[in-house]
Amino acid sequence: MKKIYFLLFTLLFTAASSFAQVVINEIDVDTPGSDTAEFVELKAAPNTSLDGYIVVFFNGGNDSSYGAWSLDGKTTDANGFFILANTSLVSGSDIDLPPGGSGYIQNGADAIAIYQDDIANFPNGTAPTMTNLIDAIVYGTSDGDDAELLTGLGETVQYDEDLNGAKDTESLQLNAAGTAFNTKAVTFRDFNDAAVCALSLSSTSAVCDAFTPGTDTYTATVDFSGGGTASYTVTANSGTVDFSAGDPSTDATGTITVTGVAEGTDVMISVVDGALCDLSSTVTSPECLPSNTLPxxxxxxxxxxxxxxxxxxxxxxxxxxxxxxxxxxxxxxxxxxxxxxxxxxxxxxxxxxxxxxxxxxxxxxxxxxxxxxxxxxxxxxxxxxxxxxxxxxxxxxxxxxxxxxxxxxxxxxxxxxxxxxxxxxxxxxxxxxxxxxxxxxxxxxxxxxxxxxxxxxxxxxxxxxxxxxxxxxxxxxxxxxxxxxxxxxxxxxxxxxxxxxxxxxxxxxxxxxxxxxxVNRNAFSVYPNPITSGIVNISSTNSEAISVQVFDVLGKQVKNETLTNNTLNVSNLKSGIYIVKISQNNATTTKKLVIK
Incomplete structure (x- = not known):
């Protein structure tokens, strides 16, 4: 994946070479302890000269610059990266922010911008401007939007490093399309994984909690892998989410469980991380009809x-x-x-x-x-x-x-x-x-x-x-x-x-x-089920007359007919769950019918 991702960026920046495009690829402004691992990662084509570019830091407290760094004499590395970072992270020709120090980058609401300009034009206290602006990001750590920085830099989104509640271990990363930043686990001096949702949902199941003629509940599950990579929010449009068999926020693999879902209701399980991952899986309700009822x-x-x-x-x-x-x-x-x-x-x-x-x-x-x-x-x-x-x-x-x-x-x-x-x-x-x-x-x-x-x-x-x-x-x-x-x-x-x-x-x-x-209840077919059209088809493996009785959940008979064309009109029945008793010769079965 890294090679493919690198190729994508190579093509992107090669196509934009006439502009010598440089972008902000990743920033990490809030790190464990006293912020000794802050960095700004720039991205361009490999071995690109950065002469003529400057990086400017803006403080949201007074909406003006508090530092500017010239990139003259600098080039991106063999993978297209260039780093401005605290002392603990820098190497080679990286820029130390500031030399020998730590905690240089403000935590937000603040901004970082790239200009193609003379550093002399950006003394500390300079207001944000779009003149000669190449790229910018306005960010925070659960801070309110800074309208002045957004307007001054022509941005519409203020990105939150604490979006997933993990500001110390996650950074803001440019997606592969170059259109937005996502909050993900740090990928310092490496290709961003922000464009890939690490989590995936797979097989589902639905198991009845009981088998009665009335409306039962069932338990729905969906398996996941790639968990433990972000803070995920799991919701279901019905029932109660249970993490006893797995929590994607903490477990690499497992099973998300939703209990107490009403029979006849399909449940959609959604998993989001507030960034790239926006996953959902729908579990179809089972038919909780007593299976092979005795005698x-x-x-x-x-x-x-x-x-x-x-x-x-x-x-x-x-x-x-x-x-x-x-x-x-x-x-x-x-x-x-x-x-x-x-x-x-x-x-x-x-x-x-x-x-x-x-x-x-x-x-x-x-x-x-x-x-x-x-x-x-x-x-x-x-x-x-x-x-x-x-x-x-x-x-x-x-x-x-x-x-x-x-x-x-x-x-x-x-x-x-x-x-x-x-x-x-x-x-x-x-x-x-x-x-x-x-x-x-x-x-x-x-x-x-x-x-x-x-x-x-x-x-x-x-x-x-x-x-x-x-x-x-x-x-x-x-x-x-x-x-x-x-x-x-x-x-x-x-x-x-x-x-x-x-x-x-x-x-x-x-x-x-x-x-x-x-016991051979498969001799009868009832479809569609659930039904929305008012007509249900009932057929069997032979052509003899079929007798049908329909009961509501209270046991009251609401229909009693002998079918001649394998169709039953239920348009006069209200939405709900009904029991259909089907008889032909000496064979009898009962099925649930859901009318929506």
Missing amino acids: LYEGFDYTVGNDLGTEANWNNFSGSTNPIDVVSGSLSYTGLVASTGESVFLEGGAIDSELTFTPVTSGDVFASFIINVSDLSNITDTTDGGYVVILGDFDARLWIHPDTDPVGTTYDIALTNSSTGENFSTTKYNVGDDVLIVMSYNIQTGAINGWINPASTDFGGSAPTATLTDTDTSPSSIIDTFALRQDSTGETPAMIFDELRIGTSWADVTPSTLSLTN
């Missing part, structure tokens, strides 16, 4: 051959090869509602996938599903096999274990909190059979219960006596994930998995009629 049903109604981890609401969280695949067909169990989709295939040594749902912080979480173990032959761990299902953060694990050694065609099942299988079922299950499993976890007690092939007469009522039990001695305070695990090839059987239901009661996960929310 939910996952019938794996996806395209055969797809990677489960890429489908709506699923995520691959472990492993790198051989994902869980969507396969054709479905599993069934007598008395249980029939499948509405396909199924998925698991085997050993591959990727694990998880589903996140609305956090449960008290009571029980239930999950039911059907498995069909198709092959045990790869299993070499005949001690406890491996676990293929995880409820919560490894809070409850379902194990499949071949019950013979060598491995045959039957297996037993265990349900534990630990990382080893134990207390396996006494009943043996055959390869190729559809097996219904129900499991639960109690957040208060850590009680883990399991039921294998429960009687259909118990569906929809209260839970019968569990056939498998265990206890988590350190109960989790939250359950919000369900995962399918493909452990090593020596521990995991090949199996089909289908008909996942998650809820907070036995009845939720053992339905005799389809009454659960389909």
